Amino acid sequence: MESRKEKLIKSIRNIPDFPIPGVQFKDVTTLFKDPECLHILSDLMYEEYKNKGITKVVGIESRGFIMGPILATRLNAGFVPIRKPGKLPAEVLEESYTKEYGIDAIQIHKDALSDDDVVLLHDDLLATGGTMKAACNLIRKFNPKGIYVNFIIELVELNGRSIFDKDLDITAILEL
Numbered sequence: 001m002e003s004r005k006e007k008l009i010k011s012i013r014n015i016p017d018f019p020i021p022g023v024q025f026k027d028v029t030t031l032f033k034d035p036e037c038l039h040i041l042s043d044l045m046y047e048e049y050k051n052k053g054i055t056k057v058v059g060i061e062s063r064g065f066i067m068g069p070i071l072a073t074r075l076n077a078g079f080v081p082i083r084k085p086g087k088l089p090a091e092v093l094e095e096s097y098t099k100e101y102g103i104d105a106i107q108i109h110k111d112a113l114s115d116d117d118v119v120l121l122h123d124d125l126l127a128t129g130g131t132m133k134a135a136c137n138l139i140r141k142f143n144p145k146g147i148y149v150n151f152i153i154e155l156v157e158l159n160g161r162s163i164f165d166k167d168l169d170i171t172a173i174l175e176l
């Protein structure tokens with residue numbers, strides 16, 4: 001019988017050469033639009049984190065804004081956005097980073113977290129890891145009690161994991 005993860009993997013659409021030549025873009029909208037896949041993904045993420053004492057799920061713009069709040073609701077945690085520059089209205093902290101196709105920066109509200117929080121950082125996909133590494137640097141400034149990192153998809157060949165501290169808890173629901 002097909003496993004839950006196999007069903008999810010089959011639902012992801014691959015778009016060659018998007019947004020630039022050489023990138024195999026993993027389109028998760030085809031997973032999200034399927035009610036059964038969306039439910040399976042929510043369950044797998046919840047099962048992974050239900051006993052970790054997570055108080056805030058932090059999602060990275062923009063594809064971290066889909067499963068982030070769904071998971072936060074199930075964990076009885078709050079949701080905090082990390083956004084591109086110029087989008088958050090109050091005082092922010094910022095980090096710059098290099099990604100698979102360009103340079104960018106990310107911001108978080110200065111009052112978004114406290115040192116009492118156990119944070120789950122979430123994004124849809126781990127490629128080079130630059131985005132999530134910058135997000136970890138932002139989160140560490142709040143000195144939280146714990147940091148967990150989650151992706152829906154890890155592109156294993158790119159070895160993005162290698163740029164993180166070895167003791168950081170990084171989980172990908174699907175490895176491609």
Ligand code: AMP
Pocket residue numbers: 023024025026027060061063098099100123124125126127128129130131132160
């Ligand atoms: P990186 O910082 O290289 O790990 O890039 C991760 C971010 O870029 C994530 O927010 C992804 O949404 C996006 N991204 C990078 N590469 C891909 C890809 N091949 N397919 C889909 N999204 C990607």
